[in-house]
Amino acid sequence: MIWLHYVQIKKLPGNEDIKLPQKMSELAAGFDVVAALEEEVVLKPGQRTLIPTGLAMAMPAGLEAQIRPRSGLAFKHGITCLNTPGTIDADYRGEVKVLLINLGQEPFTIVRGERIAQIVFQTVPAIELTEVAELSETVRGEGGFGHTGK
Numbered sequence: 276m277i278w279l280h281y282v283q284i285k286k287l288p289g290n291e292d293i294k295l296p297q298k299m300s301e302l303a304a305g306f307d308v309v310a311a312l313e314e315e316v317v318l319k320p321g322q323r324t325l326i327p328t329g330l331a332m333a334m335p336a337g338l339e340a341q342i343r344p345r346s347g348l349a350f351k352h353g354i355t356c357l358n359t360p361g362t363i364d365a366d367y368r369g370e371v372k373v374l375l376i377n378l379g380q381e382p383f384t385i386v387r388g389e390r391i392a393q394i395v396f397q398t399v400p401a402i403e404l405t406e407v408a409e410l411s412e413t414v415r416g417e418g419g420f421g422h423t424g425k
């Protein structure tokens with residue numbers, strides 16, 4: 276069964292022309308989001324920039340939204356999200372922004388309305404942290420960071 280979550284989304288003033296995040300196929304996990312830039316931005320190799328989406332959201336408690344790169348932009352141009360996955364908290368009411376970085380060799384131009392990233396919604400488990408003096412024992416113990424070899 277598919278549980279439907281209701282997320283409110285608002286176009287910020289001056290962004291009435293901006294498309295709402297859109298699934299590009301029936302079962303796509305992500306909603307593509309577009310750049311709400313007033314003027315085009317040229318991202319030089321190694322440069323990062325915060326791109327506005329012109330949108331704000333309100334999710335029910337227990338959801339988060341992740342801002343993830345688009346694989347096509349990453350593969351063809353080296354454009355990715357620096358903080359991937361970016362976290363949008365359910366109580367955040369500011370403009371959703373996308374932190375892009377150009378890891379490619381060429382300058383990359385971003386224009387208004389271009390699909391720059393995707394939003395994937397996730398449920399967040401309710402967690403309560405309990406401080407303890409001793410942790411339960413496991414076979415792995417403190418092994419990590421490649422302790423099982425290649």
Ligand SMILES: O=c1ccn([C@H]2C[C@H](O)[C@@H](COP(=O)(O)OP(=O)(O)OP(=O)(O)O)O2)c(=O)[nH]1
Binds near residue numbers: 360363364372374
């Ligand atoms: O890619 C992102 C990441 C974050 N945000 C917004 C929504 C999120 O709820 C808020 C805070 O993000 P985060 O917790 O990652 O940032 P922080 O560096 O811990 O800042 P803060 O002290 O404002 O929480 O910024 C975005 O718009 N895009």
